[in-house]
Amino acid sequence: MFELVEPIATVTFSAVPNEAFLALGMRNYWDGYFAGRAAPLGLAPAGVVHAVFYNFADGEVARHIPWVWGKTTPQEAIIVRERASAATLRQVIGDLADSPGLVRVAHLATRAAVSAPIEGRVLYAALRGLDVPEEPVARLWHAATLLREHRGDGHNAALVAHGIGGTEAHVLLALSLGMRPEEFGRVHHLPVAQLTAVVDGLRGRGLVDARGGFTDAGRDIKDRIEALTDELAAPAYGVLSPDELDELAAGLEPIAAAARAIDD
Template sequence: MSTTHLQPTTHIARRMFELLEPICLVTFMADECNEELAALGHRTYWDGYFASRAAPLGQVPAHVVHAAFYNFADGEVARHIPSAWETISPAASVAARERGSAASLRRILGEELAGSPGLARAADLTTKAAISAPTEGRVMYAGMRTLDVPGDPVARLWHSATMLREHRGDGHIAALLGAHIGGTEAHVLSALEMNIHPPESFGRIHHLPKERLATVMDGLRERGLIDADGHFTNTGRATKQRIEALTDELAAPPYDALSPAELDELITELQPITAALVATDSQ
C-alpha cells in the first residue's frame, strides 16, 4: 500500500515545496538566467528579475506588480517597471528566463540526470499537477498558466515547478493578509524563523531606510509579536506557524490531480534531482 495517500494534504504540500523549491531557485541563484536577461539589454539583476517574473501578467504598471509581488517596499518596483520593458518585450523576458533557468539545471544536474527517463517523468507529473489548480484569486499563478508549457523535459520541469511556486506564493500572500502581516513584516518574521538577529539585518530588508524598519519593528512589538529585544514572543511564533500551516493548506489543491501512486512516483523521481541542486545551493 502506498504511504503518500495516508499523509494529510498539508504534509504533501510541504514535502513538494521542499522538493521543487531548489529547482526554481536556479533562476535567482545561478548565473545563466541573469546572463540571458542581461544579453537582452536588462541593465541590472533587478531589472531582469522584475521584468521576467512579472512578464506573464503583461505590460502592467508598477503598482500592479507591487501588489502582486506583495513583499517589496514602496517604490522598489517602480525603479524597474515599466522602464525595463521600454525596449524589451515581456515575451522576450519570459523566454530568456526559461532558457537561462533550463541551462542552469542542465549544468548542475549533468547530462546523465538531466537526460534521464526519471527527470522526464518528474516533468510530466509536475506539469499534471501544475495545470490542474483553480486560478481564482491566484494572480501570479494565473499569469503563468497563460504561457505555453515547454516541450523539452528540463525546461518543462522548471516551468511547472515555477507555476507551483507562484501558486503557493499567491496562497502565502492570502495567509499573510488574513493575519494582517505586511510585506516587510513578513520578512522580519521569516528572518526570526531562520534565527537571523537582529532581523533588520536580513538581506531582503537591510537596505531599507532605518526609520522605515524602526516603524515596522515598533508595530510588531505593539501587537505582541516580538519582544523588546526583537525576538519572537510566543504569540509571534504561533502567528508565523499559523501562516505557514495555512500556506501549506492553500498550496495542496494541485496535488489532488495526482493519484497516490503518482505522488509516490513523483517524490521518488524528484529526490535525486533535488539532492543534486541542494548540494550546489542551486548555483
C-alpha cells in the same frame, strides 16, 4: 513538496539567467528579476506588480517596472527566462537531464502544475496562460515554477488574512532566524528608521517582545500562516494518486539536491 520544487524553480534566479538578462540591457540583477518574473503579467504597471509580488518595500518595484520594458518586451523576457533557466537546470543535473526518469517526473509535475485552481492566484493564473514547453527539462522547470507561484499566491493570501504586510513578513522571518532585520538580505538595504518602525509596529501588536524576539502570540501567528500556506498549496497535488505523488517526490529528490548545489 515545497522543499523539492523550490530549488528547481529558483534556478531562474542564478547566474546564467541573470547574464542573459544583462545581455538584453538590464542594469543589474533586480532588473532581470522583475522582467522575468513579472513578464507573464504583461505590461502591468508597478503598482500591480507590487501587489502581486507583495513582499517588496514601497517603491522598490517602481525602480524597475516599467523601465525594463524599454529594453525588452514581456514576450521576449518569457522566452529568455525559460531558455536560460532550462539551460541552468540541465547543466546542474548532468546525466539526469537525459534520463527516462526525468521525462516521467516532468510529466507528473506538469499534471499537478496545470490542475490547481486559479481563483485568487494572479501570478499562477498568468503563468497558466503560457505554453507548456515540450523539452522535458524545460517542462520540469516550468512545472516547478507554476507550483512555486501557486504556493506563493496562497502564502500572500495567508499573510493578508492574518494582517501581516510584506515588509513585516520579512522582518518576522529575520527574527525567526535569530537575525536583526538590518542583517537580512531582502530588507537589509532599507533605512534603519524604517525597519525600526516595522519592528515597533509588530511589538505594538504583541507579536515581538522588547528584545526583538517572538512572543507566544507572534510564534502562533507565524505557525498559523505556514500551516494555511501548506493547506492552500495542497490542491495542486490532488490530481495525483498517492502512488504517483510518492513517485514524483522520489524522482524530484536527486534533481532538487543537484539544484540546491547552485547556492552552495
